[in-house]
Structure formats: C-alpha cells, structure tokens
Amino acid sequence: MDESDEKLLRSVALQNSRAVLLARERAERELLSAKEALGKARDELEKRVQERTAELERANQGLRDLSARLLVLQDEERRRLARELHDSVGQILAALSMNVGVVKAQVHKLDSRGAKAALENIQLVEQASREIRTISHLLHPPLLEIMGLASALRGYVEGFSQRSKIEVDLKIPSDFDRLPEVLELAVFRMVQECLTNIHRHSGSATATIRIQREGGHLVVQVIDRGKGMPKEKQHESTVAGPSGVGFAGMRERLRQLGGTLEIQSDGNGTIVSAILKVD
Ligand SMILES: Nc1ncnc2c1ncn2[C@@H]1O[C@H](COP(=O)(O)OP(=O)(O)OP(=O)(O)O)[C@@H](O)[C@H]1O
Ligand SMILES: [Mg+2]
Known part of the structure; x- marks a missing residue:
C-alpha cells in the first residue's frame, strides 16, 4: 500500500466514524425527545386522572348533599303533614x-x-x-321536641306493641339526658325503622331496644330473635347497596352525624347497632 492509498483509507475511516457519531447523536436526540414526549403524555394522563377523580368526588359530595337535603325535607314534610292532619x-x-x-x-x-x-x-x-x-x-312524634327521646320512645313503643303484638323491652336509663334535636330525631327514626323491619321481616315475637351512653358515645341497639336477614340483603345493607330505603336512610342520617351503623344477623335473630358521638 502506498502513501496515497493510506491517506484514502484514513479519510474513509474518518468519514465513517463521523457518520457513526452523527447517527448516534441523532439517535440520542430522538431518544431524548421520545422520552420527553412520553413524560408529557404521562403528566397529561396523570392530570386527567386527577381531574376525573376530583370530578367524581364533587359528584359524590353533590349526591351526599342531596341525600342530606332530602332527609331534612322528608322530616319537615312529615312534621307538616302530622300537624295538618291533627289540626x-x-x-x-x-x-x-x-x-x-x-x-x-x-x-x-x-x-x-x-x-x-x-x-x-x-x-x-x-x-x-x-x-x-x-x-x-x-x-x-309530638313528644320528641317537648319531652325528649326517652318519653317519645316509650309512647311509640307502647303503641307499636299494641298494634303489632310484639313484646318490646325498652332499656333506657331513667336519668337519660336530653340530646341535640337532630340526634334525638335520628335515634327515634332508627328505632322506628328497625321495629317496622322486625314486624315486616323477622317473624320475631319480641324485640329489645338498648340505649346507653358509653363515655363520649351513644350506643343504640335494636335486637330481635327472628329468622335473620337473607345473606344477600346483609351484604347489600353493609355496602349501602340497593336494599330498601330503610337501612340506606338510617346509614345516611348516622353518617351525617359522624356515626356508624352495624348489622349482625343470623338464624337466631338480628342486631342493628348505631354508635354516635355525643359531647
Ligand atoms: N329484623 C330483620 N329481620 C330479618 N330481615 C330483615 C330485618 N330487617 C331488615 N331485614 C331485611 O333487610 C332488607 C332491607 O331492609 P330495609 O329496611 O333497608 O328495606 P325494606 O324494609 O325492605 O324496605 P323499606 O324500609 O324501604 O320500606 C329487608 O327487605 C329484609 O329482607
Ligand atoms: Mg325497612
């Protein structure tokens, strides 16, 4: 190989390595912009997920507000109808x-x-x-506002027992203090719905209502010795699914007051318990 061949070879090698370098640089640039595009797409997706989550949360809150409003309206309407009928x-x-x-x-x-x-x-x-x-x-219940929960429940339970022939044991301390009006109404409605359920669904001849304060909490239990809830209804009412309006309304009322509802049910009967915070 003479000197000119060597020169030629060197220049070809130089050109090749420059081409390789350029190709690599281009590939790196393309990789970088693909990464940027991917990052942007991910950010965009995340933003959309956050927006949708916020939208869903707003819709949920709207539904909760609507349920709360409906319960208040239902109470007002019942009160108005009761007064109208009476007067x-x-x-x-x-x-x-x-x-x-x-x-x-x-x-x-x-x-x-x-x-x-x-x-x-x-x-x-x-x-x-x-x-x-x-x-x-x-x-x-006309006695609720004037005489309080204990008297109103005694009156209601007496009438219920006479009409349904179900023996009801109401265990409420004799020195039970007055509670805020919304709490008394929520407990009254819960007991009313539970007793109605016992009459309609349980087949039980007896019911027990236990109401007591435990520290800063009010515990309300309605117990029957009937046939128990069907399994699928138990599941529906636990996840607040499409069972009747009864449990759903109870759960919503309690939730608004920061309380919880629990249902235990088997072949020996049903226990519906509510726990509410009281000051
Ligand atoms: N004490 C009970 N014993 C046995 N089954 C019960 C009892 N309470 C409720 N259930 C069952 O749970 C279901 C749901 O009760 P829920 O009060 O929510 O609705 P409902 O009584 O069927 O209808 P609504 O209360 O809307 O008139 C009832 O349909 C019934 O099958
Ligand atoms: Mg019911």
Whole structure:
C-alpha cells in the first residue's frame, strides 16, 4: 500500500466514524425527545386522572348533599303533614264526635234502624279519630321536641306493641339526658325503622331496644330473635347497596352525624347497632 492509498483509507475511516457519531447523536436526540414526549403524555394522563377523580368526588359530595337535603325535607314534610292532619281532620273529627254525642243522648227518639246507625257512627268517629292520631304520631312524634327521646320512645313503643303484638323491652336509663334535636330525631327514626323491619321481616315475637351512653358515645341497639336477614340483603345493607330505603336512610342520617351503623344477623335473630358521638 502506498502513501496515497493510506491517506484514502484514513479519510474513509474518518468519514465513517463521523457518520457513526452523527447517527448516534441523532439517535440520542430522538431518544431524548421520545422520552420527553412520553413524560408529557404521562403528566397529561396523570392530570386527567386527577381531574376525573376530583370530578367524581364533587359528584359524590353533590349526591351526599342531596341525600342530606332530602332527609331534612322528608322530616319537615312529615312534621307538616302530622300537624295538618291533627289540626284539620283531627279538629273536624273532634267536632263530629261532640255532635254524635248529642245524637247519642237522644237515640231513644229514633226507630231501631236509626238508633243502630247512630250508635255505629259514634264508633266510626272514634275509630277514625284514633287512626288519625296514630298516623299523625307516626309521621312525627309530638313528644320528641317537648319531652325528649326517652318519653317519645316509650309512647311509640307502647303503641307499636299494641298494634303489632310484639313484646318490646325498652332499656333506657331513667336519668337519660336530653340530646341535640337532630340526634334525638335520628335515634327515634332508627328505632322506628328497625321495629317496622322486625314486624315486616323477622317473624320475631319480641324485640329489645338498648340505649346507653358509653363515655363520649351513644350506643343504640335494636335486637330481635327472628329468622335473620337473607345473606344477600346483609351484604347489600353493609355496602349501602340497593336494599330498601330503610337501612340506606338510617346509614345516611348516622353518617351525617359522624356515626356508624352495624348489622349482625343470623338464624337466631338480628342486631342493628348505631354508635354516635355525643359531647
Ligand atoms: N329484623 C330483620 N329481620 C330479618 N330481615 C330483615 C330485618 N330487617 C331488615 N331485614 C331485611 O333487610 C332488607 C332491607 O331492609 P330495609 O329496611 O333497608 O328495606 P325494606 O324494609 O325492605 O324496605 P323499606 O324500609 O324501604 O320500606 C329487608 O327487605 C329484609 O329482607
Ligand atoms: Mg325497612
């Protein structure tokens, strides 16, 4: 190989290594921009996930606010209906009852058909008055605001036992203090719903209600000795799924007050427990 061949070879080698260097530099630049693009796409995706999560959280909060508002409206509506029934139909029935009293005093002036109808009317008016009273008390317990939870529950439980023939043992300390109105209403509604459930679903002949303060907590338990909840209903009511409105409403009311609801149920009966913070 002469000198010119050597020169040529060197220049070719130099060109090759420059080309390799350039190619590598280009590949590195491309890799870098691909990495940047990937990073950007990841950031963008993360941002979107965060936005969607925030959106979902807002929607959830909206739903919770709506449930809270609906429960308040339901209470107000029940209170209004109870008052309306008592003040309108209740008053008309009271006047009717006085009138039939007058007729009763003169029933001897009627023939036997007329007398029978008049006496029947007296009973019907009494029955209608009782029913209006019961419905209005069920809609809104009149004693709750005035006398407090313990008295309202005693009154309610007595009426429930008479109507359902279920023996109810109400265990509440005799010196049980008044609680904030929302708490008393929440506990009253919980007991009302649990007793209704016991009557409708459990087949139990007895029920026990235990209400006590344990430190800074109020513990409410409604216990029956019935057939227990079907397994799938137990699951639904634990995850606040689409069981009835009863447990869902109870759970929501308690949640708003920072409380919790627990249900234990088997073939020997059901225990529904609520724990609420009290000051
Ligand atoms: N004490 C109980 N014993 C046996 N099963 C019960 C009892 N309480 C509730 N359940 C079961 O749990 C289900 C859910 O109860 P929940 O009160 O939520 O709804 P519901 O009573 O069916 O309807 P709603 O209360 O909306 O009128 C009931 O359908 C019933 O099958
Ligand atoms: Mg129910």
